Amino acid sequence: MTDQEDAKTKGEYVSTAPKTSVLSQGGSPTTGQAPAGKSARALEKEARKKAQKAHPWRDNIEAVAISIVTIVLFKYFVLEAYKIPTGSMQPTLMGNEETGIYDRVIVDKFSYHYRDPERFEIAVFKYPLDSSKNFIKRIVGMPGERLFLQGGDAWIQPKGEEPRVLRRPRAIQDAQLRRIDTHGEWEGKRRPESWTLASTDDGDTLRTKGNGRMTYPQEFESIRDGYLDGYPAGVIGKISEKNKRSKWNDVTDLRVAAEVTAAPGVSAVTFILHEGDRRFRFTLRGPEATGDTRAISATGPGFEGESTSEAVAYQLKAGDSVEVEVQNLNDLLEFRVDGELVASLEIPPAISPNEARHVMESRITVDVADDAGGGTSIEDLKIWRDIFYTETSGRNPVTEWNIPEDAYLVLGDNSQDSSDGRDWSLAQFQLMDGDGGIVRGNSREMQAINPRTGQMVSHPESNPRYVPQQVGAKQIFLRDELGELHVLDPQTTERLPDEHFSFVPRELIRGRAVVVVWPLAPQHDVYRLKWVR
Template sequence: MSKKKQAQPQGPLPSKLRELVESLAMAVLMAIGLKYFLVEAYSIPSPSMQPTLLGSNAAGAYDRILVNKAAYLLRAPQRWEIAVFRYPHNRSQNYVKRIVGLPGETLQIIGGDIYRRDAEGKLAILRKPKGLQDAFWRRIWHQDLREDPRADLGRSVHWDGDEIVLAATGSTTKSILLGNRESLRDHYWHGYPPSIEEAVKRDLGSPDNGYGRHSVGDLRISGELQLSSGWKRAFLRIAEQDSGQLNREIDLEITNKAGKSFARLSISGDGSRLEGEPTSRHQSQPVEIEAGTWIDMELWHWDDQIWAHVGGVELGPLPYSAPAVPLNDEAQVVARVGVSGAGARLRGLQLDRDQYYLAREAAGTDIKVPAHNYWMLGDNTQNSADGRSWATLSLSYDPKTKKLLRPGTGSARLVGNARVGSGDADENPVFVPEAQALVFTDLQGEEHVLKASYNEFLQMGYGGLQPRNDGGEGAQRYDRFVPEQYFLGRALAIFWPLGLGSPFRLSLIR
């Protein structure tokens, strides 16, 4: 009678299972490590950073971003970076904004730009580096969209398919204006992808919901130019004409004399002079331009500096000195492309504007950033709760009855974000009329119910929809800054959406 053979354990199988389990465990640990120490994904829920980061209810577009959590472990946060941080007035929430003010600085917003006081108390503009400026340009007009009917000017300036033809002859100059007086303002919808732009316009209503009031002179003209044989001169021009204190003109001029071409970048106007060259207002270089050949061209004006590119030649950036005076809201800003001596064709023309920061304070008000703190602003300056308006609210109450008391009375106090009557997701406190109560979220994100109606809240002295600067007990007080220890990381990239029913958004964040 034969005995049944007992199954013998095979050596390789447990070894492979063990390796598989170890690999899976390592993958899980690495994923956890990446999430908590290196990279984490966040969703953008609000429009405060648009159009850089979309959180648009109107368009149903919400970016998802990757955040480098190790970015600030070895170095301090830097100006113009987009960072994620715990909101100091509700530490259960994470916010994303751009770093504008650094520890110890005194700043002002003037004419849409950021200025800093130096050691002598003088204001100097903070210039964004050219390599970063691309992230700030917002499209106003593009030739391919045919948005400006003034491009149809008859025989001397007309459309030929997708190209614009400037039919200049002899000493005559023909030019085209890009945009118009109303479009060269800080309109809310500038810079959005076309599909999103239309949704944003519909959501705003008319007319621009009170936005678009400020003339913007920080512009970029770009496109391609094809010059005909016999051309003498071509130019790109940005001009600011203010009935008040500013008149300025920035020109990229290309000239052709005796078969030799030169590109010249210049600035002229009241109080504007290139820095480091007290007797000069221009820079020139030879450039090779062949008639009938398409050449790239660009003219930039931003943060009191100018730069140009034409036919493979760069001029600048050239910083210039100018008075810290904003453009009058009724100023005439002109962006123009022209040619003389012979005709030219234009294609891919585009006009962009720079970010225009809006001040929430009276003109001349300093923003003083404390040590170890940062001043954060949203890119959607017209619709962003940020360091211009952040405030705290302190409520006094009776811990036994949970009744709200007048400021400075009672034995208990709650401190939290001040967003009285904002009507948005961050409104604080939230009033419940049927219960004659309010719900207040404190600094830790915990909710508290106190007995008081909205009218009682106002009558007790907590009222006013705008924070006060007096710092009185119970008053809404400005508290604008983010301590360094609240930073969670630097925004690295948009990884969603990928264009499936939404605009393609995969890109690095700058």
């Protein structure tokens, strides 16, 4: 057997081509034969490695290209981070120039590829009046229904049904309620001298002996929609209430929470919510209580005598502490003890649909029945108010809508300072030359004072913007619905009436906000990492 035949039997390949001289990468001559101890396979493997090393730039470009494509696809279809630029969703989402706090949120884009948006989700969408911009608001109105604002509440009327106040799940309530800083300002005309009141950041603490009651706020006052309610304590002093319509409206949708401890001799601790002439009583029976007092009772206009819950009032044991929470939200009274719902009561609306709103006193009273003077401790006493959807925002606001089948109505949580479906409108200009078409764009006219002349001129962010000034303008700058800038000649352009445009079409909704990941601002005692509700 020849050497060649012997090699073949061992599975190796031996070239039968003529021996030629080649140059290695180092420049030394080699032959076509495999060096001693190396097979042809090993040589091929080394050759492949050398070829790969010969084109490292190609591998790097491929890796970068693949990474870019992956990131773009991930950003477009799955998740993207957004910065909150304005305060329309405060304090749920912060975007405030005065404090320098701008929340960063992660937006889930994947879900909306497979399902439609749901009510109360906070959605990111292309602004219908300027699709070059992204907005973020809460979805309130759904396709095909009638929705209107009245008495601070959103009312809905699905097809074939009667109007009703829109109620929110518990998690959404928790996200939208705003803590009121009571500053210990409880009125105590019937408060014995043995009662003491102290106030801290965690709430008010009331210690009692004997019968008595206290009411918040002071006499002739009412709980109203303060603009700064609900903000972190560390930033309140830095945010201005000017021109924010602060405390214009009485708010009767409230929640009260406290830790209650009663000594022997106490027969009842009652929290009373005032809604105009109506009274809602939430009673805890004390250690000395007898009888079957109901947990919730309601009296006043709209009730025939007294309306009560089926549940009997919870009875305190002497010396034991319980967490108590009572609330009147969207015409539903609820009473919780240690986090468990112990009683609820449906109540009729204080005003009927389409009835003109009137001023309604809103107050809270704590009443203690303690003939024996045993004493109670009411600690961490806190009050929250609900969002009050204002019926005035911008020029010529709209507060009633019939929502198209393929669109949604969105509103900002910061109702006093939000541009949303209540006031969105399109500025329209008829072109009198050329093809005579109409140019439309977001109507957002603002004015500023020229520091040199002292005259009122169009604000740089105004749309349309008149230059050099509104009276006798030589040019009109208008950014249209697609974000493109047009320069119009006032001599060949006619301003038409603005057109209301309140809805967000389904195809413009990009995703839903799921989590706040930034900022952390220790100087303001602000740590914004949280789920978005």
